[in-house]
Amino acid sequence: MTQTFVTKEASSRSLQPHDLTHQVMVGNVALGAGAPVSVQSMLNVPADDVSANLSQIDALAQAGCEIVRMAIPCRSCLDAFEQVCARSPLPVVADIHFDAQSAIEAAQRGAAKLRINPGNIGGLEATDAVLAAAKAARIPIRIGVNAGSLDDEIAARADLTLPEKLVASAEQYVRYCQSQGFDDLVVSAKAHDVMTTVETYRLLGDRLPEVPLHIGVTEAGTAFQGTIKSAAGLGILLAEGRGDTMRISLTDDPVQEVRACWTLLGALDIRRRNPELISCPTCGRCQVNLIDLAKTVESRIAELDKPLKVAVMGCVVNGPGEAADADIGVACGAGSGVIFSHGEIVRKVDEDAIVDALMEEIGKL
Numbered sequence: 001m002t003q004t005f006v007t008k009e010a011s012s013r014s015l016q017p018h019d020l021t022h023q024v025m026v027g028n029v030a031l032g033a034g035a036p037v038s039v040q041s042m043l044n045v046p047a048d049d050v051s052a053n054l055s056q057i058d059a060l061a062q063a064g065c066e067i068v069r070m071a072i073p074c075r076s077c078l079d080a081f082e083q084v085c086a087r088s089p090l091p092v093v094a095d096i097h098f099d100a101q102s103a104i105e106a107a108q109r110g111a112a113k114l115r116i117n118p119g120n121i122g123g124l125e126a127t128d129a130v131l132a133a134a135k136a137a138r139i140p141i142r143i144g145v146n147a148g149s150l151d152d153e154i155a156a157r158a159d160l161t162l163p164e165k166l167v168a169s170a171e172q173y174v175r176y177c178q179s180q181g182f183d184d185l186v187v188s189a190k191a192h193d194v195m196t197t198v199e200t201y202r203l204l205g206d207r208l209p210e211v212p213l214h215i216g217v218t219e220a221g222t223a224f225q226g227t228i229k230s231a232a233g234l235g236i237l238l239a240e241g242r243g244d245t246m247r248i249s250l251t252d253d254p255v256q257e258v259r260a261c262w263t264l265l266g267a268l269d270i271r272r273r274n275p276e277l278i279s280c281p282t283c284g285r286c287q288v289n290l291i292d293l294a295k296t297v298e299s300r301i302a303e304l305d306k307p308l309k310v311a312v313m314g315c316v317v318n319g320p321g322e323a324a325d326a327d328i329g330v331a332c333g334a335g336s337g338v339i340f341s342h343g344e345i346v347r348k349v350d351e352d353a354i355v356d357a358l359m360e361e362i363g364k365l
Helices: 050-063 075-087 100-108 127-137 162-179 194-207 223-239 254-267 290-301 351-364
Strands: 024-026 029-031 038-042 067-071 092-096 113-116 141-146 185-190 276-279 309-313 328-332 336-341 344-350
Touching: 029 038, 038 254, 050 067, 050 075, 050 254, 075 092, 075 100, 092 100, 100 113, 100 127, 113 127, 127 141, 127 162, 141 162, 162 185, 162 194, 185 194, 194 223, 223 254, 254 276, 276 290, 290 309, 290 351, 309 351, 328 351, 336 351, 344 351
Parallel strands: 038 067, 067 092, 092 113, 113 141, 141 185, 276 309, 309 328
Antiparallel strands: 024 029, 328 336, 336 344
C-alpha cells in the first residue's frame, strides 16, 4: 500500500521540544530529533494466537499504524510473540509487567522495543539484566509510568502532586538507566485525567528534555469520550511541540485508535494521511439529507490515503465560498448538488448521484 504523508518541516518553524530530543529507532521508525510524530496502537487479541495478532497488525498497518505493541502476560506467550515479530510488517513492542525475565527473553526473540513499568518490574536492580538484553539486541526501552502503578515509596509522598510523582518515578528510572550506560530510552507518564496528563508531560519535557516522549491519555474510555479526552490533552501537548510518538487509547477496535491519531495530527496540521471532511452543521436552509450524506462520504473516503480536504456543504451560503480551500466538494441545493474544486464549479449532479460523482472526481486528483 502506498501511503502519502504531509509533515510540517522543522525548517519552516522555530525549534520545538521534540526537535531537541535524541533519536531512537524502533525497527525502521525514528522517534525524536525532529522525526515525524509516529502513530502507535496495541493489539487486543489473545497473546498466544499468532494468526489473530498478525491479522490485526495487517488491519492496523492498512489504517496507517507505524508501531504496534503486544502484551506478553506470561512466559508461555513468548513463542507466539517470536512468531509475530518474525512475520509482522510493523515493528512490534513487547509490553511487559511484573516479570523482568519475560522482558529479557522478548528482547532475544525479536522485539523492536521493550516497554517496562518501573512501578512493577521489581525495582532498579531488576532492571540491570533487562538493560543488558536490550543493549545486546540493540533495541530501545520505553519507561512507561502510569498513575495507577507508581512505586509505593513515591506514591506515599504527601509533598508531591500526582504529576510530580509520575515525573519523579520516570526520572529516577531514566537516570538509573543512564548511569548504567543505557541511553536508548523513551518515556511515557500517563493518567486518565486530561490536565494531570498535560502537566505531567510538561514537567517531563522540562526535566528530561533529551528523552523522546510517548504521549497518551491512559484509560480514556470508549470511542466518543476517549477520543475527546485524548484530543483535548494530546492536542495541547502536540501544539506545544511535545511528543515524539503517540497513542490514542480507546476501549474499541484498535483501528479506531489509529484513525483518531491521524485525524488529530491532521487537524493540527502536523501530519496528514487521510482526507479531511469539511461539512456544515445544517440549518433550515438545507434541502437535502445532509447528515446522512456527510456520513456516507466520510465512510467512502476513510480508506483513502490521499491527504485531501473534502467538503460537503448544505447550501449555497456554505458552498464553494466558505469551502473555497477544499480540494474537492459539493454544495447542495434542492434535489441537486454542485461539485466544486478550490472554489471553481466542476459539474452539477442530481442528489442521488452526489456521492458517486464526488468519489469520481476525487479519483481524478
